[in-house]
Amino acid sequence: MSYRSDTTLWILQRASAAVLALCVSVHLFTIVYAVRGGLSAAEILARTRGNNAWLAFYSLFVLAVAVHAPIGLRAIAIEWLGWRGRSRDVCAFLFAAALAWMGMRAILAVFL
Amino acid sequence: MSKYYALFHRLSGIALALFLPAHFWALGQGLEMDAFLAWTEQPLVKAAEWGIVVLLAAHLGGGLRVLAIEFLDWHEWQKSLAAVAAALMLAAGLAFALAL
Numbered sequence: 001m002s003y004r005s006d007t008t009l010w011i012l013q014r015a016s017a018a019v020l021a022l023c024v025s026v027h028l029f030t031i032v033y034a035v036r037g038g039l040s041a042a043e044i045l046a047r048t049r050g051n052n053a054w055l056a057f058y059s060l061f062v063l064a065v066a067v068h069a070p071i072g073l074r075a076i077a078i079e080w081l082g083w084r085g086r087s088r089d090v091c092a093f094l095f096a097a098a099l100a101w102m103g104m105r106a107i108l109a110v111f112l
Numbered sequence: 113m114s115k116y117y118a119l120f121h122r123l124s125g126i127a128l129a130l131f132l133p134a135h136f137w138a139l140g141q142g143l144e145m146d147a148f149l150a151w152t153e154q155p156l157v158k159a160a161e162w163g164i165v166v167l168l169a170a171h172l173g174g175g176l177r178v179l180a181i182e183f184l185d186w187h188e189w190q191k192s193l194a195a196v197a198a199a200l201m202l203a204a205g206l207a208f209a210l211a212l
Contacts (some may be wrong), residue, residue, distance in 0.1 A: 008199075
């Protein structure tokens with residue numbers, strides 16, 4: 001990866017962090033609200049099914065985290081493990097793809 | 113103090129990255145989720161849930177600190193920001209513990 005790509009990743013990391021700051025704040029309140037009295041599939045689905053505003057919110061959340069987490073892990077792989085070269089970037093990309101896929105699959109299961 | 117925050121921010125980030133695939137898998141079960149939710153009733157799992165919520169709040173606090181240091185001319189405010197990060201972590205942890 002060139003310096004230019006590293007700069008792009010740094011910007012993506014910070015931009016996704018700004019989105020996530022909002023998403024995580026909302027999500028923390030949602031967690032505390034949702035776990036009162038325990039969780040059940042029926043209760044969760046009653047709240048989520050057909051709720052397009054939350055569908056849009058959590059889609060943005062998943063995409064932001066799929067950008068954010070792999071870039072952070074990549075930086076740690078470089079600094080702590082000294083892992084360089086193409087294999088590291090391929091792994092980071094695969095992790096991003098897996099997060100986006102699993103996250104969107106979870107959203108579809110809960111909202112549709 | 114600052115280097116401990118940086119280290120904690122990394123460790124909480126790694127923990128959250130490891131947790132996410134499991135979280136997404138569980139939600140992907142849809143109506144079958146109840147079997148998984150029954151499993152999460154165990155005290156140790158509940159404690160781990162509490163831990164991951166606190167780590168999420170801590171990573172949020174630490175991330176806001178990083179963004180403020182990098183994008184705002186607030187270097188001398190680092191200590192206050194660190195305090196805010198700790199307060200956020202504690203508040204979310206306590207709120208979640210009360211809600212359980």
